[in-house]
Amino acid sequence: MTDSLKIDVWSDIACPWCFIGKRNLESGIAATASDEDAPVVEVTYHSFELSPDTPVDFDGDELEFLATHKGMERKQVSEMLERVTSVAAEAGLEYNFDVLKHTNTVKAHELLHFAKAEGRQIELAERLMSAYFTEGRHLGREDELVSLAGEVGLDTDKARDALRSEQFLEAVRTDQAQAQAYGITGVPFFVIEGKYGVSGAQPADAFAQIVRQVWNERVETVDA
Template identity: 60%
Template sequence: MPVAAYMSSTTQPIKIDIWSDIACPWCYIGKRKFEAGSGLFAGAGEGRGVEIEYHSFELSPDTPVDFEGNEAEFLARHKGIPEAQAQEMLDRVTGIAASVGLQYDYDNLKHTNTVLAHEAIHFAKAQGKQLEMTERLLSAYFLEGRHVGQVAELAALGAEIGLDPYALTAALESHEYLGAVREDQQTAAEYGINGVPFFVIDGKYGVSGAQEAQTFAQVLEQVWEERAGQPEEVSA
């Protein structure tokens, strides 16, 4: 016969759901700042930790796979602003990225549609390598000038982190994980998420944008302290 037992929920890592796009410069910056913030949080000890899951969000779903032009031209067309203003925006974000150790290379960046990259991340998730694939694709896109809109390139990048390139190619060509991408996007719409990065912490707190590391650490600590005062009932 089941009996009631109580186990402090602080023994479990805090779940972090992150909506992001591979082509979002603030998502990579936000990733680094969150990593720093969660590191500060975990450094306080007593079992503090986080469990991260990424979710798909397309900033520009109408972007062609092979965009003819540079990033400043794309941004100018997308936002309806002069190209010089777009270049100033890119220069600013490049400087902020550098402050967290990321050397963005907009001169060689290949702007592309990211839906296949999201499908590749879901494939990696099924293999237990979602975090590795997300980092690999962000680095490939912003730092290395790799074309993350092409199946062959995505398969090669997947192979670099230990995924089967042939299985990944088959999954991308059949769009096996497109439904999972659309499900993430639907959930984002239900949450009212219209920009990324967006962090949902412990299923109840939303944090928008590339906040400072200390801000993330403070939110995580607040959730941890709230958990400590609310024991979780489980069956035994």
């Protein structure tokens, strides 16, 4: 029996390409499900803060943040957001940058580690990204995060305690240190079996191909 193939994903819930990458990875894995020897895949999400210096309550919209905080031309930002919205739609995602509330994401990352300990990390990652990019919910605020945790079946009292105690902050920092050790400077970044690195929101077909390739290598090694 071959153990599951492990994919570690470094991402930020405030990264538009990370949600697209998540969906394409899932679609790629799903495409392998009908294979004669279908891969068994275990996905784990890791913390990466794109803008750790962002305040919890940013006074402005996403366009203003990128134009002023990142030093980009407003026209360039507008075109970029239109492009990523179009790519997201191709992946089946609806992005609403006009209602998005830019915020600091460290607490969201702490909550994802709490969810991992409770066996619901994948569900929470999906819920947080959807809430951020589609619904315009404020993910820098404790009450909002706790509410979303409850929506995926997590105990809200335990979630609130985890955030207030910063119980999982060290786990966030450990993820970030590992990203630095790997040389990761942008997300999403996928590490397959601890040795193959894939950067960016690749198409679903590309993910399916690499999953099959690495899985077949594993099976051949076991059978040898």
